[in-house]
Amino acid sequence: MTGADQQASLEGVLKDEILRMYQEVADNPDAEFHFFHGREAAEMFGYDPEWLDRAPAGAVDSFAGVGNPHERAELKPGETVLDLGSGAGLDAIIASWLVGSEGRVIGVDLNPSMCHKAQANLAATGASMECHEGRMEDIPLPDASADVVISNGVVNLSFRKRRVAEEMFRVLKPAGRISITDIVSGRELSQSIVNDPKLWAA
Amino acid sequence: MFELLEDAGFTNVRTAVVPGFQFRKASTRNAAEAYGVKAVMITATKAEG
Numbered sequence: 001m002t003g004a005d006q007q008a009s010l011e012g013v014l015k016d017e018i019l020r021m022y023q024e025v026a027d028n029p030d031a032e033f034h035f036f037h038g039r040e041a042a043e044m045f046g047y048d049p050e051w052l053d054r055a056p057a058g059a060v061d062s063f064a065g066v067g068n069p070h071e072r073a074e075l076k077p078g079e080t081v082l083d084l085g086s087g088a089g090l091d092a093i094i095a096s097w098l099v100g101s102e103g104r105v106i107g108v109d110l111n112p113s114m115c116h117k118a119q120a121n122l123a124a125t126g127a128s129m130e131c132h133e134g135r136m137e138d139i140p141l142p143d144a145s146a147d148v149v150i151s152n153g154v155v156n157l158s159f160r161k162r163r164v165a166e167e168m169f170r171v172l173k174p175a176g177r178i179s180i181t182d183i184v185s186g187r188e189l190s191q192s193i194v195n196d197p198k199l200w201a202a
Numbered sequence: 203m204f205e206l207l208e209d210a211g212f213t214n215v216r217t218a219v220v221p222g223f224q225f226r227k228a229s230t231r232n233a234a235e236a237y238g239v240k241a242v243m244i245t246a247t248k249a250e251g
Contacts, residue, residue: 034227044222066241067220073245153241161203165210175250178212179243181220184203186238 011159018157019111026088026117029061037064042090045181046071055093059121062088065152067181070094073150074179078102082146082171084136084180085109085154089118089129095150096127106146107131108139137163144173151180203244212246219243 024031029038036044038061039052045068052060069091075081075098083092086107096105105122107129109115115131122129134140136151137160149168158164168178207215223241225231233239 032226034225034230036224036226045220066223067243069243072243155203162206162209165203165206165212169210169212169248172248174248177245177247178207179245181241181243182203183239184242186240 015110023111023113025064026062026114033064035064035066038062041065042068047094051094051097054125055090056121056124058117058124059088059090059093062117063090065091065181066183067152069150069152069179069181070098072179073098073148073177075099075103075148079147080104080106080145082139082141082149083107083129084139084149084151084168085157086118086129086131087114087152089121091150091152092118092129093122093125093127096122096125096129105129106141108134108136108141110135137167139167139171141171143170144176145171147173147176149176149178149180151178151182153182155180156183203242207244207246211248213249215244215246217242217244 077100081095112133132140220241
């Protein structure tokens, strides 16, 4: 097997593991995971409690971010926001409140059932979002289609982060911006972690 | 990540540590500490024109 074949194989297994893990967070929000999630995590990262009271419980309970991308996104009314890895939709819901009815929120998620869940959660707030099933390495949007890309704990899941950075750049309009929160490592991960999709997805 | 964003063409790349981030399980927390794992906020812009 060539290096490229091996990476493609690992990526396929990783995709399955990511789908399994985050579907489990969505389906069983009361379960205990190795990361904090739900309202407990959102409050830890400084989400406005009023937002969390106002958002549908299904979006808050399934929140699995690692920070608060809204803290520095400075979203303005009328802007188009792409939420990369939109999950159950909490960040997209908050974005929809900030950009208002003149704005637009677009989600992209690996898992089509999470897209449906996020759209239902937004609909419950009276807002709406487009959501596309897709990979962050091949964002299913045209060039220059968003003012802002937000993302929360997602880019680290990719084996091809350089490609993700290029894709975020491509879909942004000139003068567009990103505000993402993510996990980084200060040391190179051991090969045993890199080759273990369960650990990588974690 | 910082370098990847700059290589992609982004400017004004800024990072800051997410205060308070930690893993729930002690075993994961210990492994993360050993590898210097942390959560960061990253902002960057795409230059006009």
